[in-house]
Amino acid sequence: MKTYLVTGGCGFIGSNFIHYMFRTYGETIRIVNVDALTYAGNPENLKDVENSPNYRFVRADICDKEAIRRVFAEEDVDVVVHFAAESHVDRSIVQPELFVQTNVLGTANMLNCAREQWNDGDGTFREGRRFVHVSTDEVYGSLPEDPDAYFYETTPYAPHSPYSASKAGSDMLVRSYMDTYRFPANITNCSNNYGPYQFPEKLIPLMINNALNGRSLPVYGDGRNVRDWLYVEDHCRAIDLVIHKAELFETYNVGGHNEKQNIEIVKTIIEVLREELPETDPRREKIGEDLITYVEDRKGHDRRYAIAPDKIHRDLGWEPKTMFREGIRKTIRWYFENMDWMERVTSGDYMKYYDAMYGGRKEI
Numbered sequence: 001m002k003t004y005l006v007t008g009g010c011g012f013i014g015s016n017f018i019h020y021m022f023r024t025y026g027e028t029i030r031i032v033n034v035d036a037l038t039y040a041g042n043p044e045n046l047k048d049v050e051n052s053p054n055y056r057f058v059r060a061d062i063c064d065k066e067a068i069r070r071v072f073a074e075e076d077v078d079v080v081v082h083f084a085a086e087s088h089v090d091r092s093i094v095q096p097e098l099f100v101q102t103n104v105l106g107t108a109n110m111l112n113c114a115r116e117q118w119n120d121g122d123g124t125f126r127e128g129r130r131f132v133h134v135s136t137d138e139v140y141g142s143l144p145e146d147p148d149a150y151f152y153e154t155t156p157y158a159p160h161s162p163y164s165a166s167k168a169g170s171d172m173l174v175r176s177y178m179d180t181y182r183f184p185a186n187i188t189n190c191s192n193n194y195g196p197y198q199f200p201e202k203l204i205p206l207m208i209n210n211a212l213n214g215r216s217l218p219v220y221g222d223g224r225n226v227r228d229w230l231y232v233e234d235h236c237r238a239i240d241l242v243i244h245k246a247e248l249f250e251t252y253n254v255g256g257h258n259e260k261q262n263i264e265i266v267k268t269i270i271e272v273l274r275e276e277l278p279e280t281d282p283r284r285e286k287i288g289e290d291l292i293t294y295v296e297d298r299k300g301h302d303r304r305y306a307i308a309p310d311k312i313h314r315d316l317g318w319e320p321k322t323m324f325r326e327g328i329r330k331t332i333r334w335y336f337e338n339m340d341w342m343e344r345v346t347s348g349d350y351m352k353y354y355d356a357m358y359g360g361r362k363e364i
């Protein structure tokens, strides 16, 4: 039985990945989920698997050497899938040190502990061990509006935000371990994900939640920044393919060829919400484009991201399966069916975060 150590499994992509893996491989795999449960981690995301004998949750910080060593000593880990990170650009602008701590030093600790445990003593690693480092396209910086410009695996790194700089730092560490120790790893650099369980600090769930609560929809700057959106399940399938089919040491860009301006995203959410809400629902009439409010731009706001997913398509046969409008509809339906989830994650400190982040922004 293959044992996976998933870090950050209580977050958005990590919890989708754990569900995906159990759906795909059932009881033939074991998953150990290491998560510190920051504001972004929610064990409720995994309540349907928490009693499975093939699943174990360990609450630990990836920076904690002793705790991570212990997990490696207790479990015969075949594959690490490393998601745990601070992931929100706006927060990184306010608290850059935390991003260096978790994303750079936490990754260094994960690499060290895996190397220590997996090393056969003669500098080699046993067949089948693999460390998949889950990263972002934001490490490549910002593209011009020229529609023929894309991020390739060979594009030089040029991060602009403390978030992307800290992820770039973590990628460089993984590269250095591959080059120096022949440490068995892969890196994936994915575009913006959306789907179930995404915390409502990110564009899509924030807009869904605000619209349903009759709050304004804060669009940064001119609303024409472009992101390349991918339904989270397509990302999970890409990681699964990398684990099972990729040559070690390869890096893969993962993206949907689905570039959209932020303002288009917000308008699509308004339309689909109105289509999905019953006519009798009083919220329906209040949801419209008049809720859109242009607010002060994010500092250092990257203009455009766009992935060329040619390599993963060619080598592993991956391509996205979920069309954008279908993915948005599935996402909106998920939030409708899980309004209690949304209410729980937005109670407590969420409104303090919201007021601090948006209260200080001027309308433009």
Ligand code: NAD
Pocket (backbone or CB within 6 Å): 007, 008, 009, 010, 011, 012, 013, 014, 034, 035, 036, 037, 038, 039, 040, 041, 042, 060, 061, 062, 063, 082, 083, 084, 085, 086, 087, 088, 102, 106, 134, 135, 136, 137, 167, 189, 190, 191, 192, 193, 194, 199
């Ligand atoms: P998320 O913020 O939803 O979840 C992060 C998880 O990591 C949470 O469960 C949190 O509790 C945990 N965590 C944070 N600090 C930790 C620490 N010190 N020790 C242990 N656990 C810790 O993030 P996400 O959107 O699911 O992203 C997961 C990974 O994918 C990140 O590495 C991110 O950079 C990368 N990524 C995200 C996107 C995206 O669009 N969300 C796109 C490409 C890549």
Ligand code: TYD
Pocket (backbone or CB within 6 Å): 088, 089, 090, 192, 201, 202, 203, 204, 206, 218, 219, 220, 225, 226, 227, 262, 298
């Ligand atoms: P986000 O979901 O934070 O992802 P990232 O910054 O990692 O790409 O933001 C996506 C885009 O939406 C980005 O260009 C910033 C913009 N945005 C808004 O216009 N308003 C918002 O309230 C948020 C959270 C984001």
